[in-house]
Amino acid sequence: MDKLVVHGGSPLRGSVNISGSKNASLPILAAAILSGEDCIIRRVPDVSDTNYMIQILSALGADVERSSGTVRITCADISDEAPYELVRRMRASICVMGPLLARKGRAVVSLPGGCVIGDRPVDLHLRGLEALGAKVEFEGGNIILTAPDGLRGAEIDLRGSNGPTVLGTDNVMMAATLAEGITVIESAAAEPEVLDLANFLNAMGAKIEGAGTRRITIEGVKELRGVEHTVIPDRIEAGTFMAAAALAGEGVTLNRICREHLKAITEQIIKSGHRVEFNAEGDSCTVYRGEELRGCEISTSPYPGYPTDMQAQMTALLVTTPGISLIKDTIFPQRFMHCSELKRMGADIKVDNGTAIIRGVEKLSAAPVMASDLRASAALVLAALTAKGSTEISRLYHIDRGYEHIDEKLLTLGAAVERVKG
Numbered sequence: 001m002d003k004l005v006v007h008g009g010s011p012l013r014g015s016v017n018i019s020g021s022k023n024a025s026l027p028i029l030a031a032a033i034l035s036g037e038d039c040i041i042r043r044v045p046d047v048s049d050t051n052y053m054i055q056i057l058s059a060l061g062a063d064v065e066r067s068s069g070t071v072r073i074t075c076a077d078i079s080d081e082a083p084y085e086l087v088r089r090m091r092a093s094i095c096v097m098g099p100l101l102a103r104k105g106r107a108v109v110s111l112p113g114g115c116v117i118g119d120r121p122v123d124l125h126l127r128g129l130e131a132l133g134a135k136v137e138f139e140g141g142n143i144i145l146t147a148p149d150g151l152r153g154a155e156i157d158l159r160g161s162n163g164p165t166v167l168g169t170d171n172v173m174m175a176a177t178l179a180e181g182i183t184v185i186e187s188a189a190a191e192p193e194v195l196d197l198a199n200f201l202n203a204m205g206a207k208i209e210g211a212g213t214r215r216i217t218i219e220g221v222k223e224l225r226g227v228e229h230t231v232i233p234d235r236i237e238a239g240t241f242m243a244a245a246a247l248a249g250e251g252v253t254l255n256r257i258c259r260e261h262l263k264a265i266t267e268q269i270i271k272s273g274h275r276v277e278f279n280a281e282g283d284s285c286t287v288y289r290g291e292e293l294r295g296c297e298i299s300t301s302p303y304p305g306y307p308t309d310m311q312a313q314m315t316a317l318l319v320t321t322p323g324i325s326l327i328k329d330t331i332f333p334q335r336f337m338h339c340s341e342l343k344r345m346g347a348d349i350k351v352d353n354g355t356a357i358i359r360g361v362e363k364l365s366a367a368p369v370m371a372s373d374l375r376a377s378a379a380l381v382l383a384a385l386t387a388k389g390s391t392e393i394s395r396l397y398h399i400d401r402g403y404e405h406i407d408e409k410l411l412t413l414g415a416a417v418e419r420v421k422g
């Protein structure tokens, strides 16, 4: 297993191009199942999660070609049974369920495993698909959905105890595009990635209104056509590099971003004392480390609130910010695996009932640490940038799931990092 060695103390400067969004690419790749025609999807990041999705679609019978960031996918003849071993290894592959059910009238998809950030139920997905007329059965670790008479539009409230569901909204929205009649999704997720998927579906000929708000209306159509689409920028990768620039930067510019998607993240970076300047078009920003730093209080919440996917990275920034900071994760209350590793490096953090209480220290020190999930690994890389000594981060495959060539991007900015093949 590869490791990343980060030699702390090198300042970051210059500019970096942010990749296309992993979390927009995954449901959009799955949505290609809804048509038998060619779909061309651009700016798909080369990360293991998107590569898994492409493997799953190929195993289903799709014809897939990938050249750098562009994927051409044609689902002319598609099976309704997703490969168990592949699906169970990546939770997000659950988003093939809705398109398969709509296109084939049947879908067999492995129950996703849980993961270190918390239990990952799919009860809301199934609530929505059942409301559209699907019959749900479980057998051998698979979910078996059937709708022999097709799907019919319905009024569905997708709210769960931890708020809306992003992939659940995606699954129901995709299935509803080919259902008979009108579907209304209340308490829908409003993330930019949901809106990007809706734009992709509408370009295929779907009739979706309200995506990006809590109430989405879908009028079913008979079939969907092939389409060309460019995926939105990855707001979490952008936020991660903003935090890196605030930690170790002497003016770092991020290109190919979308200011609109970064409001909540930008607000907290500025609140903790740093400077962020966007260009007029809002597709580039420069982050300057501040002089007067201060702790802050953050509570994650569904978009447009502060994203849970940026909770660990902000923790890495705040552990060496003077004062007390509080970070509460209302979406994944167990998503604090990074804290024990940061404490090995000298951070002063107490995790209590879904909240990290951070007392800023002067400097961290290098230590051998272990990545545990995608965003926790990113937090460890950030912390290592300014730690004394060389930090060795093992289980790098976690970070390769969702960050495209992160070591090369950091090297371009002047960081002293090296990937050690293991």
Ligand code: EPZ
Pocket: 022, 023, 024, 026, 091, 092, 118, 119, 120, 121, 122, 123, 124, 125, 126, 160, 161, 162, 163, 164, 165, 166, 167, 168, 189, 193, 308, 309, 331, 332, 374, 375, 402
């Ligand atoms: C998406 O996961 C993202 N993944 C996650 O990013 C992100 O953390 C999450 O949304 C929340 O923003 C992708 O888009 C591929 P949810 P998703 O359904 O859709 C509960 C990353 O780091 N819930 O919105 O699977 C659930 O337990 C990843 O890139 C139910 O109770 O998350 C959680 O508490 C990690 N029942 C809350 O809802 C359900 O049926 C939000 O989960 C589904 C979810």
